[in-house]
Amino acid sequence: MSRGKFVIVRGPQLLSYSFPGSHPMNKERLIKFFEVLDRNIDELRDKVRFIEPVLASREEIALFHYEEYIDYVEKKCRLGYGYLDYGDTPAYPGCYEAASYTVGSTLSVLKMVLSGETCSGFNPMGGLHHARRDRAGGFCIFNDAGVAIEYALSRGNCRSVAYVDIDAHHGDGVYYEFEDDPRVIFLDIHQDGRTLYPGTGHEYERGRGNAIGKKLNIPLPPGSGDEAFKGAFDKGLEFLLSQDFDIILFQCGADCIIDDPITRLMYTPNSHYYAAKRLKDVAEEKCRGRIVAMGGGGYDPLNVANAWLNVIKALVT
Ligand SMILES: [Zn+2]
Numbered sequence: 001m002s003r004g005k006f007v008i009v010r011g012p013q014l015l016s017y018s019f020p021g022s023h024p025m026n027k028e029r030l031i032k033f034f035e036v037l038d039r040n041i042d043e044l045r046d047k048v049r050f051i052e053p054v055l056a057s058r059e060e061i062a063l064f065h066y067e068e069y070i071d072y073v074e075k076k077c078r079l080g081y082g083y084l085d086y087g088d089t090p091a092y093p094g095c096y097e098a099a100s101y102t103v104g105s106t107l108s109v110l111k112m113v114l115s116g117e118t119c120s121g122f123n124p125m126g127g128l129h130h131a132r133r134d135r136a137g138g139f140c141i142f143n144d145a146g147v148a149i150e151y152a153l154s155r156g157n158c159r160s161v162a163y164v165d166i167d168a169h170h171g172d173g174v175y176y177e178f179e180d181d182p183r184v185i186f187l188d189i190h191q192d193g194r195t196l197y198p199g200t201g202h203e204y205e206r207g208r209g210n211a212i213g214k215k216l217n218i219p220l221p222p223g224s225g226d227e228a229f230k231g232a233f234d235k236g237l238e239f240l241l242s243q244d245f246d247i248i249l250f251q252c253g254a255d256c257i258i259d260d261p262i263t264r265l266m267y268t269p270n271s272h273y274y275a276a277k278r279l280k281d282v283a284e285e286k287c288r289g290r291i292v293a294m295g296g297g298g299y300d301p302l303n304v305a306n307a308w309l310n311v312i313k314a315l316v317t
Pocket residue numbers: 167168169253255296297298
């Protein structure tokens with residue numbers, strides 16, 4: 001079967017998702033990533049294609065977020081100062097549009113995958129997994145992963161979606177908003193919530209109602225390295241293989257790598273290669289290879305660059 005090249009979203013619009021001052025979520029992460037990607041482009045050139053960032057429509061954002069919250073973000077963006085939440089996620093001029101580009105770009109990759117134009121792709125600015133339907137949280141204004149799940153289920157002919165998250169933080173905005181939805185298969189490996197924001201993602205959180213058993217949270221203690229991650233990921237894959245789904249959304253946050261300034265996991269970027277490679281095999285077996293990858297967190301720019309480069313290398317080959 002012939003397949004389109006792996007797509008990567010690239011363009012200055014993505015860099016506009018950058019909080020002011022010394023905030024750790026700033027454009028330096030993506031600048032470093034594209035610099036490292038360019039240095040390695042020779043081995044990837046024939047396998048990847050760059051696409052422009054896309055602005056999501058309000059209607060698309062509202063597939064996940066409440067209208068009142070979208071209004072609130074617009075208003076705070078016009079004001080251009082203060083916080084969207086209780087102190088993690090600042091408002092700044094242009095933040096509404098920046099967050100809309102993040103959503104639109106993830107949707108753009110998703111639409112290409114759903115249409116069969118390609119089987120996988122990556123939005124490095126995506127994976128803003130802490131935003132809830134009605135509020136911002138943890139540097140996340142709009143939850144592009146949440147919007148993508150709603151889109152895939154309502155318009156993409158997907159009966160079920162697998163969401164896999166290896167960011168150091170628990171993907172609470174995805175977990176709780178789909179906790180009782182059996183169509184969302186959820187796997188999240190993260191630093192134990194007793195030691196890190198947002199404090200959730202305990203092993204006993206396996207979904208609610210009809211969705212009990214459709215979610216798996218695997219917390220790891222601070223200091224866990226590649227071996228601990230591999231053990232957890234393999235356990236996660238067993239769970240994934242026991243489920244059925246039509247596409248994988250992969251949040252490949254890089255804040256779980258050693259020396260990240262805000263977390264205490266100690267993986268190397270090899271973990272990202274391992275996860276992406278194994279996930280690709282699962283996708284081939286379960287859903288015709290369909291994977292939409294999203295960057296997620298990571299606050300040491302070189303770690304971010306190396307981790308995401310490994311994800312791309314694993315997914316294109
Ligand atoms: Zn994170």
